[in-house]
Amino acid sequence: MLVFSTRLPLKAEVTHQDCLKLFTEWVIGSPHYQIDELYFNVDSHDDYDYTKNNITFSVRHYKDESIELSACRLQNREENLVWDNDCVILTSEGQRSLLIQLNCNWTDFRTDLPPIHKPYIVRMFVEKGYCGFDGKIPVTDTPIVAGKDNYEEYRDIMCGKSAYEMPVVYISRDYWGKTAVSPRYLAHQLSGIAHVFVEENYEIAARLQKDTCGNNAYLGYVGIYFPGTSYCQKHGLRYYDNDFYKMCQGIIDDVWDAIMNRVDSTQYNWNQILALQARQKMLKMKNVSEQSKEELDAYIDTFDKEKKELEDKVEELNRKVLSLRAERDGLMAARGTVNKDGMFYNAGLEDELYPGERNDLLYSILFQVLNKYEEGTRPYCIVKSLLDANPKIGTCETIIKGVETAFRSGEKLTKVVKGQLKDLGFTIEEDGPHYKLVFKDPRYMFIVAKTPSDHHRGAKNLTRNICRALDVEKKL
Known part of the structure; x- marks a missing residue:
C-alpha cells in the first residue's frame, strides 16, 4: 500500500x-x-x-x-x-x-x-x-520568516487565494515573542513535504487577525493550511499536555496524512509508466494489425477509466478527511479545556487573548454568585467545588494594575510608559496625530492624543475605557 x-x-x-x-x-x-x-x-x-x-x-x-x-x-x-x-x-x-x-x-x-x-x-x-518554487513559495528545509516584506504571500494563503500544492505550516508567536515548537526542527522534518512559516513578531498577528477575519493562527498556536481552501487546522500545546515534542509529531502526522490524499498518489506511478511503454512499443511495430491496435486502445481506455475512478475516490476521501479533521479539532478543543487546562467548560469560538483569560472570567462570575446561594445547598456545593478545582490565575489583574500604573502620572506616552504597555501585551501604532493602542486584537483599540489637552482627566478616562473593555474580573 x-x-x-x-x-x-x-x-x-x-x-x-x-x-x-x-x-x-x-x-x-x-x-x-x-x-x-x-x-x-x-x-x-x-x-x-x-x-x-x-x-x-x-x-x-x-x-x-x-x-x-x-x-x-x-x-x-x-x-x-x-x-x-x-x-x-x-x-x-x-x-x-x-x-x-x-x-x-x-x-x-x-x-x-x-x-x-x-x-x-x-x-x-x-x-x-x-x-524550485511551489507557486510563489520556495521549497526549502529552513523556516520562512513571515514578516512585512512577504505579508501578502501568507495572508493570501490564509484566505485561500494563493495557488500552491504543498501544505503550509504557520508558526505564530505568543505575546512574549516565543513559539510553542522549534521552527527549524519542523522545517527540517517537513522539507519536501510542506512549507514552514514562522511569525516575525506579534504585530504581524494583530494585522492578520483583521485581514483574514480571524483565520490566522496566533498566540503561540500553529496552523496548517491546505491548497485550494482557507481551512486552517490549529494545533496548540494544551492539546498535547504542554509537550512540544508531541505537538511537533502531531503536526507532522497531519501533514503526512494530507499529502497521502493528493491526486498525485494515483498519477504517473510505476505500473502506469510500464503500461504507457507497452502501448508505445506495440504501436511502433510495423506489422501490427488494425484489430490489434483497437484491442490495445480498448485496454488502455479501460486502464484510464479505472485510474479516473481511483482519482475520484481519492478526492472524495480527501473531502471526508478535511471534514473529520474539523470535527476532531472541535472535539480536541473541548477535551483540552476539560482535561488539559483544568477548565470546566467548552472553549467556544472566541480565542483567549492571553493564557487563563477564560478561566478567570468564569472564576470571577462564580465567585460573585457563590454567596447568592444558601451555604450547604447543592448549587452552593457545586460552585464551591468548581472554584476550588479551578483556582484564579490572575493575569488580568496584573494587566489592569499595569495599565493603572502606566497612566498614573498622566496620559502622555513617554518612552517608559510605552515600554510598560508593550510588556503588558499592547502594540502601539504612531501614524497620524494620535497613538493607537491595540491589545492583541484590532477590536480592542484605544486612541491617545499625541498632545493631550487635559493631561490628568484624559489619563483617567483612558484608564477607565481600557478597564471597561478588558477587565474580565470586574464586579457585576
Whole structure:
C-alpha cells in the first residue's frame, strides 16, 4: 500500500540526467542496501535493471508529444515485507517536477505497518538545491520568516487565494515573542513535504487577525493550511499536555496524512509508466494489425477509466478527511479545556487573548454568585467545588494594575510608559496625530492624543475605557 507521496517542483535548469545521477548516488551511498556500483548511463534512454541479493534497481523512460517521464524503482525485499520506492521525473508544458512515492506491502496476512520514514532521497533533492518554487513559495528545509516584506504571500494563503500544492505550516508567536515548537526542527522534518512559516513578531498577528477575519493562527498556536481552501487546522500545546515534542509529531502526522490524499498518489506511478511503454512499443511495430491496435486502445481506455475512478475516490476521501479533521479539532478543543487546562467548560469560538483569560472570567462570575446561594445547598456545593478545582490565575489583574500604573502620572506616552504597555501585551501604532493602542486584537483599540489637552482627566478616562473593555474580573 502507498505510505508516502510528495511532489517537488524542480528548477528549469535541472535535467532528467541530473536527477538520475542523484538517484544512483542515493542508492550506492546508502548504508542500507550494500550496493557497490551501478553501471548505469544516465544519458541513455534504455531500460535498466540491477539486482543484488534482496535489492532491485530499475529505470524506465517514456516520451510522447505532451510529456516526458523518467522513472526509477528501488525495491527492497525483507522477510515478509516488500518496500518499493519510486521516483518519477515529469516534464510537461515546460514544467519539470519530481514525484516520490513509497509503497510497503506484507507478503503474509499482517495488517499493521512498520515505522514509516520520509525517504532520504527527498532530503537530498532539497539540500542539493534542485527544488524550485511551489507557486510563489520556495521549497526549502529552513523556516520562512513571515514578516512585512512577504505579508501578502501568507495572508493570501490564509484566505485561500494563493495557488500552491504543498501544505503550509504557520508558526505564530505568543505575546512574549516565543513559539510553542522549534521552527527549524519542523522545517527540517517537513522539507519536501510542506512549507514552514514562522511569525516575525506579534504585530504581524494583530494585522492578520483583521485581514483574514480571524483565520490566522496566533498566540503561540500553529496552523496548517491546505491548497485550494482557507481551512486552517490549529494545533496548540494544551492539546498535547504542554509537550512540544508531541505537538511537533502531531503536526507532522497531519501533514503526512494530507499529502497521502493528493491526486498525485494515483498519477504517473510505476505500473502506469510500464503500461504507457507497452502501448508505445506495440504501436511502433510495423506489422501490427488494425484489430490489434483497437484491442490495445480498448485496454488502455479501460486502464484510464479505472485510474479516473481511483482519482475520484481519492478526492472524495480527501473531502471526508478535511471534514473529520474539523470535527476532531472541535472535539480536541473541548477535551483540552476539560482535561488539559483544568477548565470546566467548552472553549467556544472566541480565542483567549492571553493564557487563563477564560478561566478567570468564569472564576470571577462564580465567585460573585457563590454567596447568592444558601451555604450547604447543592448549587452552593457545586460552585464551591468548581472554584476550588479551578483556582484564579490572575493575569488580568496584573494587566489592569499595569495599565493603572502606566497612566498614573498622566496620559502622555513617554518612552517608559510605552515600554510598560508593550510588556503588558499592547502594540502601539504612531501614524497620524494620535497613538493607537491595540491589545492583541484590532477590536480592542484605544486612541491617545499625541498632545493631550487635559493631561490628568484624559489619563483617567483612558484608564477607565481600557478597564471597561478588558477587565474580565470586574464586579457585576
